Every structure is written in C-alpha cells, then in structure tokens.
Amino acid sequence: MAAAVPASAPASAPQSMPRVEISGTPETDESNRRRQNAAMSIYGREELDRQGDIDVTDVLKRLPGVSMDGGAPRLRGLGGGYTKVLINGEDAPPGFSLDTLAPGDVERIEVVKGATAEFPGVAGTINIVLREPPKSRSREWRGGLNFRAVQPGGSQAFQWGDRIGGFSYVVPVSVARSAQGTEYLSDRISRTPAGEVQEQEISGKDVGRSGNGQIAPRMQWKFSELDTLTAGAFLQHNESRSHSQREFTTLQGTPWLTAGDGSQSEGESDISRVNAQWQRKFKEGGKFELKASWQDTDRTTLGHYESRRSDGSRPVVRDSRTEFEESRTLVGARWNQPVGEAHTLVAGIDVESRQRDELRRVWDYGIERLDSATGIPFAADIQQTAVFMQDEWTLTERLSMLPGVRVQEVRTRSGDGSGPINNVARTTSPVLHLNYRFDPKGRDQIRAALSRSFKLPDLNSLVARYVLNGNYERNETNTPIAADRAGNPLLKPELSTGLDLAYEHYPSAGGVFSVGMFYRRIDGLTRQRISLEDNPAPGVVDVPRWVSRPVNLARATSVGLELEVKGRGEDWLPMFFARGRESGLQLRAAFNLYRSRVEQVEGPDNRLEAQPPWLANMGFDWRIPSHAAWTVGASLVMQPGYRTIQTDRQIARRSAVRNMDAFISWRMDRMTQVRLGVSNILAADNVNASSVTDLDGFSAGSSTRRNTLRAINASWVLRF
Template sequence: MKFHRPLLALALLLGALNSPAQTPQAPQPAASVPAAAAAAASAPAKPAEATPPNALDRVQITAAAETDDGLRRRQSIAMSIYGREELDRQGDIDVTDVLKRLPGVSMDGGAPRLRGLGGGYTQILINGEPAPPGFSLDTLAPGDVERIEVVAGATAEYPGVAGTINVVLREPPRTLQREWRSNLNYRALQPGGSTAFQWGDRIGALSFVVPMNVTRSAWATAYEQVRLSRTPAGEVQSQAIDGRDQGRSSSAQIAPRLQWKFTDWDTLNLSAFWQHTQGRNASDRRIVALLGTPWQTARDESQSENAGNVLRAAANWIHKQEDGGKIELRGTWQDTTRDSSLHYDSYRADGRLLVTRETQTDFGEERVALGGRWTQPVAEDHTIVTGWDMETRERDELRRVWDAGIERIDSATGVPFAARIGRVAVFIQDDWALSPQWGLQPGLRLEQVRTRGDNGTNAIDNQNRVVAPTLHINYKFDPKGRDQIRASVTRSFKLPDLSALVSRYVLNGNYERTETNTPIAADSAGNPQLQPELSTGFDLRFEHYPASGGVLSIGMFYRQIDDLIRRGIRLETGMAPDITNMPRWVSRPMNIGQATTRGLEFEIKGRGEEWLPALFDKDSGVNLRAAFNLYRSQVEQVDGPDNRLEAQPPWLSNMGFDWRIRDSGWTVGASLILQPGYATNQTDRQVAQRSAQRTLDAFAAWKVDRFSQLRVGLTNLLAPDSVVASAVEDVDGFSAGSSTRRNTLRAINASWVVRF
C-alpha cells in the first residue's frame, strides 16, 4: 500500500490540472480502501469507457519464493537445504524417514551418517546447537521442522569431519498461519499416530509461532541367533536363541519461538523447547544348547520402563550496523533428565527361577552455553565473520542394581558418577569475493575441551586442544552460478565422547560375574587417556543448475584420519576386583593409528523432460531424483581386505520420482534405497558383517483444496530380514562368533493437513 500512495497522489494531481473548474462542494468523509473496494464490487456494472489519457496503470511487484536448489546455489560453501517440499513429500512418520532419502545420508541404528561415517564424524545439531545427550531424531515429526541443512565437510563454524546435519525447528511466520496435522500409522502390535497444531502470526513488531505435537507408537520384532564359543577349559559350546522384542512409546512436545523487531536495527529472538518421552519395552528369549554343556539359563525375560525430559530456553539478539555489519549474541540453557527401570528374570530348564534382578538408572545433564558472531564487511570484497562459543555441561549418573533383593555396591553400580565438561572455541573466516566468478573462504577454528569426572574410585581429567584451519574455493562459470566448481582443503577433528573416557567397568548381561564370558559377549570399559581424532580433508565438486530447476552434482572427497579410535577386545584378569575375579573378555576404546577414506558422489534431480526428454513430454509433471555414492576406506593398523572404517558401506544408492497428475490434485511417487552387504575387520582378529539393505517407500497425496491435503505412505515395502554377524579369532585360530537374523517392519501411515 505504501508503494501505491505516491502514484495515486500523482494521478490525482494530473487529473486536477486537466479537468475543468468545478463549483466547490462541502467536503465528504474519505472512504477507507476496503470500503471503497466493497462499494465498487456491489455497484452495478457500467459500460466500458475509454481509459483517460493521463491515467496510470497499477503496478504490482511480486517475488517468487526461493527454492531449495536456489538457496543451495547461492551458498559460498557446499550446503544443501531441504524445506517444506521435501519434508512433506511422503507424509513420513518421523524425521529419520526423511533423512534416509537425502543424497549421501545413510542410517545406522536410527542415527544419520554422512559419507557412511557416524559415531561422531557426522555432527548433529538442533537449531545450530548440539543435540541433547540421548536425543533421538525419530521423536521429531516432519511437521515440527522448518528445514534441514546438510553441510558437506568441515567449516570454521561447523567442524564435523564428514559434515553437519542441522535440523531447524519451526520459525515465526510473516503472516497469520494456523495448521493442524494428524497422522495415523501402523507398524506392529497396535496403531500409532500423532496430532500437531501450529499457530503463528505477526502483531506489529512481534511475530511468534507455537507448535505443539503429541505422538504414540508401537513396534515388535522377532529374531533368531546362533552363537559359538569356547570355555577357558577348551570346551566348545553353541546355543540357538529365539527372541522377541517389543515396545510402546509416547511423547509430547512444544517449541514456541518469538521474534521482536523493536527497531530497524535490532531484533530479539526467544525460543523454548520441551519434550517429554516415555516408553515400555519387553523382551523374552529361549535358549537351546546345540553343542557342549547346556547353559544354566534356558529362558529369560525382561520388562523396562523409561521416561525422559528435555528443557531448553534460548535468547538471541541481532544488531545490524549501518555499514552492513551484524553483531549476534546468544545464550542457551538446557536440562536433560532420563530415568529407567528394568526387571530381569532367568529360569532353568525345569522352570525354576535362577536369577532375579532389578536395575534403576538415573541420568541428568545441565548445559549452559554462550556464543557470539560478528559479521563485518571490509571494503567491497571481504566479509569477515568472527565468532566464539563457550559451554559447560554438568552430568550426574547413578546406576543401582539389586540381585534377589540385595543391592550391589561396586565401582560401576550403587555409586554416583559426576562429570563436568567445559568447551571454549573461537573461529574466524573471510568470505572474499575475488571477482563475480571467484570466491574464497579461508577460516581458522581453535577449540579446547576439558573433561573431569569422578565416581569415588576412578577420576578423569582429560584435556584436548585442537587447531583446525579451512579453505573453501568457489568458481562460477557465469555470474548467475548455473555452473560452478567447489573445492576445499580442511582440518577437522572428532573429540572422544564422555562414555568412551569413563573408566567404569560394565559387565555383559549375558554372563554372570561368577562366569567367564566370551569374546562375542565382552564386558566394556572406558579409557581416560583417549586423544581426539584429527582429520585432513580435500573436497572437489561440480554443480550444474538448469534454468527449469533441479541440480546435477558430481564430486569426490578424501580424508586422512590420525589417532583413530577403535574398540579392541582382550582377555583381562584382575581389572575390576570389586566386581569380578574371573578372567573376562573386555572391550576398550583406544587410539590405534591412521586411516584414510575417499569417495565419489553423484546426484541428479529435476523435471523428467529436462533429463530424459525422450521419455517424458513437456509439462509431464514428473520429477526425478537419484544419487549414487561410492566409498573406500582403509585402517593401516588392521589387515585387509575389509579393513574399512566402522560401518561404512562400499556404496549407497537411492532413486525416486514423484508425479503430479494434471488437473486431478493427486501426486504419487516412490523411492528406493540400496546398500550392499559388507564385512568390516575391526582388528586383525575381529570381524563384523552386515547384510544388504533394500528399502522401498511409496506415497500418494491428494490436494483437496488450497487449505487441506491428504497423504498416504507405505514404508519398507520389501521388508528384508536384517542379518548381523560378528566373530573373534583366538590365538590358536579358533573363531568364536554369533549371527543374528531379525525381521524388519513394514509401515502404513495416513496424514491429514489443514491450514486455516
């Protein structure tokens, strides 16, 4: 409206100059714009008249919303952005179903991996900050998320070795927005579902959004396991185990965000996040002896309950400067608690009770973080970004165990454990526009982390400092960036997790403390002397963006990792005399040496007629997407041929399409993910094997009108069994091992979205 007022005043002035003089009349009240429009609409139609020669045409300026590919093209680093189109495409149950279809992302145990590298190599952030401990992305529904940002490789701000996945929750809208989502699904046991409501609006200088979500789910899987081992006396034993696991869980979540633009230069952002989860799980096993002396335990069962809460409050102040600079300060407080209880019973073959055990675990962590960013243009070619982050985490844990009603007190149970983690990081990077085609971004990150902990008998004091320089280069063949090359040389790092540093000794539950366990059922312990893994990387990528939308990307990467951390299994005696005096096999993490990984990455997506004109007509409504990733890695201190990095597949492929059926309101599509089976030599004597994965999903969406939409999705239609095997070779060549075949679950879900 402000834009049209000068034009309207000019038109009235010209009309007055060219019209004949009129007798003055008493002034009439001015009609409001809506009232004038309503009067014009209700007035009878008049014959068309010629347009006055001095009348001005109305000018209206509209801007198309930036696409995900357009945002990706304009980034100075290799970053992919996935917004509402990708999040809503298949009406998924949770965010992990979306992540598994993204190019270069694989899933392992519910955790996403970039370039096949997990376990800390891939950094997971929620709103730009580390995810809470124990937080699972499958507790987030796609409707809770604004966008997903995937950064390939390390930057001065995001130091992930393989890259960073940043999940950004819903943000305040510019206009009134109300949305209700409902989902009904079935995986196993009983139906599950979710309902979510989002209310967002802008009132003057204030804008806000209040998303709320409640979910409930259930699952059940059955498995068969065969184990082969040898006792210290030399007797070979083998067991066949039939088991079943099932669980039910529910969660409630609210994540309000408020933005107050109190001046043209200053903006205050406030946000909160609360999530409550609870679940009940049950499992039972039947054990049959195939070789050797039968186990005392012929059947066992367990029931567990757990509850968790995540509370987060954050404030962010942004001040813009007249010279184009920007200062940002932020603070975050977060509190995470988890409580769980477990009841375990084991029985002899004749049905008599052998062991009854109660376990109670309490976990709590409080995190306080402060940070700042200063973006400052320098001349016309440089934009310097400097930043700092400081955080402290206070963690408390207590695990209590009662055997037959008698509490067990030792260095691992019945004694509180407390730890304090302090982290300080500073970074600087320069976005340097050498020319309209060349861009350069050198950067440097300095970080120090100190971990201290104590459980009464063992103390931890581990301190690490790292220096991580980075250099990113971007060359555009044309100023619009339709074709460009990205290259980077980086130094990044992976810090050891607290659980790996803690020296507490934890028994494997398959064997009592009075027995000697086997290498395939090893106890676990930490290593307070672990050092961070350091990575030197190189990335090169070509990107082509067609005018009709989409992208074609071909790239390669290389990483050299020093001080690689890997768990090794050894037979130890007297390592925890207050827990057990028997010789036991123990798994401990250790820095073993150096590893390298390299890979090729291919991605293509866009309209069908753009890439396959012989198969698709113009305006076919078909969008295609495909990605293929080839990975190779070697650990120098482990013999080949399968001395790859942990759980990194040889290759990963996904492909899919969606077809918008013209003049029907319907869109249908499908996606297929393929990953081969492979083996990993964890040490010279340890081997782990995984079966191939084939995941087929399909969906159909009906856009009823501009305000509502129905989606039906089918997940894991092929449902192949998952097979995992492991083996440990003894010094005389005997190989103890286990193989587990577990069924995977199909799921159907229907979602209804209404905007009003």
C-alpha cells in the same frame, strides 16, 4: 499600443503511465543451495511434506548421501561422531532420539558436507531447524494414524503463528504414540584351544511402546530496523515401556544352564531448553549477535530381569534403576563485518559448560550390588571453549574464497571409585573453501575445500567404569562376543585432513546435477579392542574376563565419489516425453561410492566402522496431469552387504539394505491435503554377525537375523 495578452494555454491532456510488472522467482531448495559459499543443501517444506512421514528419520534416510544406522544419521557412511547432529545450531541433547520429531515440527534441514570454521564435523553436519515465526498469520493442524506392529499409533500437531507489528510468534504443540515389535534368531558358537565346541541358538522377541509430547514456542521482537530479539523454548516429555523374551537351545557341547530369560523396562525423560538471541545491525553494514541457552535432560529408567533353567528355578532375579541428568549452559557471540567491497569477516566465540550426574542401582534378589558401575554415583564436568573466524572473500563476480580457522579446547573432569578423569583436548582447525561460477548467476559452478577437522572422544568412552555383560555372571568367564565394557581416560581426539571437490549444474527449469569426490585422512583413529584380561576389575569380578576398551589406532583414509540428479522428467529423460509438454514428473537419484582403509589392520575389508562400499537412492513424484490434485511417488534406498575387519582378530558383517517407500497425496483444496504412505515395503530381514579369534586358538562368533517392520501411515493437513 498595449501589448497583446497571450491566451491561456489549454489544459494538458492526461498522460497514461507505462505498465510496470514486478515479478520474482520463489525461493527453492536449489536456489538456496546455489548461493551458499560452502557446500550446503537446504531441504524445506517440500521435502518434509513429501510423503507424510511418521518421523524425521524417515525423511533423512532419503536425502542424498545420508544413511541411517540404528536411528542415527550418517554422512558419507561415517557416524559415531564423524557426523554432527544439531538442533537449531546446537548439539542435540544426550539421548535425544530423532524419531520423536515429526516432520511438521521442523522448518528445514540443513546438510553441510565437510567441515567449516563454524561446523567442524569430519564428514559434515546435519542441522535440524525447528519451526520459525511466520511472516503472516499461519494456523496449521496435522493429524496422523500409523501402524508398524503390535498396535496402531497416531499423532496430533498444531502450529499457531502470527505477526503483530514488529512482534511475531509461533507455538507448535504435538503429541504422538507408537509401538514396535520385532522377532530375531541368533546363533552363538565358540571353540576352545583344545577343540571343544559350544553352540547355542537363541530365539527372541522385543516389543516396545512409547509416547511423547512437546511444545516449542518461538518469538521474535523487531524493536527497530537495527535491533531484533529472538527467544524460544523446547519442552519434550517421553514415556516408554518394553519387554523382551528369549529362549536358549544348546546345539553342541555342554548343555546351556539357562533355558530362557525375560526383561521388562519402563522409562521417562524430560528435555527442557530455553534460548535467546539479540541481533544488532549497523547502518554502515555488518551485524553483531549475542546468544545464550540453557538445557536440561532428566531421564529415569526402571528394569526387571529374570532368567530360568529347565527345572523351573530362577538363578537370577534382578531389578535396576538408572537416573541420568545433564545440564548445559552456553553463551556465545557472532560478529559479521564487511570490509570494503570484497571481504566480509565473520568471527564467533562459544563457551559451554556441562554437568552430568548418573547413578545406576542394581538389586539381586533384593540385595543391592556395589561395584564400579552400579550403586556408586558418577559425576562429570565438561568445559568447552571454541573461537572461530572466517573471511567471505569475493575475488571477482565469479570467484569467491572462504578461508577460516577454529580453535577449540575441551576439559573433562570426573572422579569416582573407578578412577578420576582429567582429560584436556585442544584442536586447531584451518579450512579453505573455493567457489568458481562459470556465469554470474551460478548455474554452473565448481566447489573445492581443504579442511582440518576433528572428532572428540565422548564421555562414555573416557569413563573407566567397568560394565559387566549381562549374558554371563561375574563368577564365570565370558566370551569375546559378549565382552564386558570399560572406557579409556587417555583417549585423544581423532584429527582429520580433508579434501572436497564438486561440480554443480542448476538447470533453468529447476533441479540440480552434481558430481564430486572427497578424501579424508584420520589420525588417532578410535577402535574398540577386545582382549582377555586376568584381573580387569578387582572387587567386581574374580575370574579372567574378555573386555572391550576404546584405543587410538594409527591412521585411516577414506575416499568417495558422489553423484546427485534432481529435476523434471522431460529435462533428464526427454526421449520418453512429448516435446513442449509438461509431464508433472519430478525425478531424483543419488549414488555414493565409498572406499576406506585402516592402516594398522590387515586387509581386505579393513574399512572404517559401518561405512558401506556404496549407497544409492532414487525416487519420483508424479503430479497426474489429468488430475492435478493427485500426486503419487516412491523411493528406493539400497546399500550392499559387507564385512569389516575391526582389528586383526575381530570381524563384523552386515546384510544388504533394500528400503522402498511409496505414497499417494490428494490436495483437496488450497488449505487441505491428505496423504497415504507405506514405508519399508520390502521388509527385508536384517542380519548382523561378528567373530573374534584369539592368538591361543580360541574363537567365537555370533549371527543374528532380525525382521524389519513394514509401516502404513495416513496424514491429514489442514491450514486455516
């Protein structure tokens, strides 16, 4: 019997696939900070856009642990070379001013506290990264109006970026104009060993106007999954004009011959930089990078000065022209190679060459002066080589270590009429960073670091050229508070031994709580020493003059406590908010306590130069719940007045700082936002004073009170 043929099986019913949801947490400044092996904070667009600031310095002054001194940022109260300032990972051009950068020109700000093998700053490093190519099409226009003094200022900026296959680019273009004007009142007093007192009062006014334009294109070619080429340029042109007026009144002693004076100056500068970087990734892991850059800074300044006496005569009519040019070439390489599962070796080398040329010409009544610092060209060559290596060593999923070492040599050579320079500085800087995470996600962690870092003497400190103080003519003896200046070709690097320790907590809802301390011991500290010299510059001056020269003192120490809090209002102040309800309030606060001591100088107050006893800042942003498109906020920066004993006979005093800013922002839609801000609302006067006492009983002092400027700014951001 034939076998039965089985009936065909019914078609299988369609089966539904389970729903899969992919979610991710957007990158924040805190998440980037949490992942770093070294203590680094990253501030992106949220911080840069917060208040619609006029320039980057307004952003920097609100960052935790950052203070501003004369337009230059300082970490841990330490400036003058202790804090390195980089633009795209390279030293900022000479004379470059951060107030020429608008926040819209910047991609992010990286703040590294302490030294690493790659960034050897004694106090730390501030790296300002300019706009980078976007991942998708991006077009943005920013307009701004502001008023500080004299006349309104404004800015226009446009960024155009796109990605076409493996090629992406961004072209930021910006122009800006600004004006400032301040008034001041100074008092100068001196006492001779015989008891004769001379006192003058000086009232003055400074007015300045400036404008700049820049373009900073950046391009990236991704040839394959393994090879990427990045190229960029930075071109900036600056123009400035200023004038000053002073009136002199004799309060005690022989009447001052000069009744008043005035000066005008105008200048132009151009900064050009081009750079390229090629990166090769390896299939088995690791990568190799080659980079090269060229930079040129060219600056010309014209000046005119006249003094007058009460009878209307003009004892001094002086014109000047200063020409400055510095070119820099840098080539470097980086190698990143995983070794097993626990180690990642990183090694690098940078070779840099700089050539500087300067010429300052001065004419008195049309007759050119020729002396140490005027009328004679000055040229210098600086060769720098740095090699570093570090090992990102993961001991366990919670404990990691980052040992490293940096070896650097800097050769400075020059020759002019004031004497040649042939200075060689060599340093070896080992560092060790430890990071222990209490949980694998790093919500709670402890950071520790031991470091050896250095601060190299700058070229102006090495140059032996003699610079006269303009308040006194060369045929009369000046005073210690109006000293001439000269360099010291024998200066050595300052070497620092450091310890850093910090605890960090990152709440799940965002924000950070951090408390830490640091210690620095600085050997070979550089200080300005003022002394009366009988024949300081033969052929330049014919009478004894007070001269300020840099010297290496013995040793200094600095310790500090750092506290930072940032997050939602309901997390840090729950007693003021309803449970389970989002307030829209973001809080931030930081407090830094500093103590320092220069061993060779008698205390108290023998602190490091311009390091305040403490620094505090606090602020808030509130996105109004009932009107979510509106945000208001304010910030306050404070530091106390203090005095610094610079040497046994020199004392400097600074007044307290109280700086308050506020803003209101309206997000009209997803692409448009308007901000209105007020800076320096309190506008407190700034008072600086200094005094010098000589061993023979001569003493001199000066005090200057200068008003600070309140500014209002409005900005409009349009993305399309």
